[in-house]
Amino acid sequence: MVVLPRRGAPPLVLAGVAALLLTACTSGAEPEAAAPTGPDGCTVSAGTAAGAQLALDEAQGGSTVCVTADLLDADLRLERSGTEDAPIRLLGDGATVRSLTVEDEEHVVVEGFVVVDGDGIVLSGRSLVVRGNEVRGAELDGISCERPCADVTVEGNTVEGTDGSGILVEGERITVEGNTVSGSVRRESGDADGIRFFGTGIRILGNTVQDIKDDGYADPPHTDCFQTYDNSRPPTVGALIAGNVCRNVDHQCLIATAEEAGTAGEVGRSRDIEFTGNVCDVEGSQAVLVQWIPGVVVRGNTLTGPALDRGAIFLDGSTGAEFSDNEVPAGLVPYQLDEESEDGFSTDEPG
Helix, strand or coil, X not given: CCCCCCCCCCHHHHHXXXXXXXXXXXXXXXXXXXXXXXXXXEEEEECCHHHHHHHHHHCCXXXXXXXXXXXEEEEEEECCCCCCCXXXXXXXXXXXXXXXXXXXXXXXXXXXCEEEEEEEEEEEEEEEEEECCEEECCCCCCEEEEEEEEEEEEECCEEECCECEEEEEEEEXXXXXXXXXXXXXXXXXXXXXXXXXXXXXXXXXXXXXXXXXXXXXXXXXXXXXXXXXXXXXXXXXXXXXXXXXXXXXXXXXXXXXXXXXXXXXXXXCCEEEEEECCEEEECCCEEEEEXXXXXXXXXXXXXXXXXXXXXXXXXXXXXXXXXXXXXXXXXXXXXXXXXXXXXXXXXCCCC
C-alpha cells in the first residue's frame, strides 16, 4: 500500500511519493527497457520466460535482447526482422532454454545460449548468425536452417546428443564453421549424422564431428560425418568442405548421393563438391562415397580407419572427379570408380 502525504507537504516529499508510485506500478514488469549498457549493449533484459518472449515480440532493428536467467521450460520464438545496419541480437550469456526458433526473418543474431532437451535452434530466413551456443539432447536436429535459408553463418557452436543431425542447413550461401558435433542419435529421426547440407554455395569449414555410433540399435542408423542427398531436397551445387576433423564415426566421412536425379536420368543436377584438407578416421568401408554427382574433388585429405577397403569410391555417373594428394594407409586401395564414372577422372596415384 502507498500512503499519500498530507495536504501542503513539501515539494521534496511529493517528488519522493511520485517516484514511489512509479516503482509500485512498474515493479515486476518484463521486459526491462533501458539504454544500451554493459559489454553487449543490452537494450532489453529479461529474466522470465514471459518477459523474454514479450521482448522478442516487440523487438525492432537494433534491439539487443539479453536473457539473464535460466529458463528451463522456455521455447522462445522470434518473428521479427532487423536490418543490415541494425540487426536484432538475442544474447544468452550462458542462459539455458528449451528451444529457440527464428521463423522466416532477416538480420538476426543468436548467441551464447545453452539449449537443452527441446527442439534445438530452428531457423529460417536470410542474413542470420548463430554463434557460440551449446545444444544438448535436442528432439530435432540440433541447429537447423531450412525452408530455405540464405546468407547464414553457423559458427563456434557445440552440439551434442541430438536426434538426427547435429547441424542441418539448406539454401544458398551458408557457412558452417568451427563447430563441434558429437553423439548424434536416432530416436524419432531417420538417421544419425554430424552435418547435413543441401543447396548452393555451402561452405563447411574447420568443424569437428566425432563419436557417432550405430551400437545398441535393433535397426542401426547409417552414421556419417557429412552428408548430402537429393531425395526430397534441393540439389547440392558448389559446396566446399575443408579443414574438418571426423573421427570415431561408424560409416563415411563424406557421403554425397543424388539418387532422385539418377533415377530421373538427370545426373549432374547436383555437382561440383570440393572435399579438401580434411582428417577422416572412420569405421566404414570407405571414407568418401560419391554417387550420381559429377565434378567432386577429393584432395589433400587424410583417410584412415580400421575397416577401410578403399579411400574413396565414385559411382553411377560421378564423372569429372579428382582424387589427388590424399594420405591413405599403406597397402590400401586409394580409390575405386565404376565405368560410368571414368570420363574426366584425374588422379596422382600410379596407374
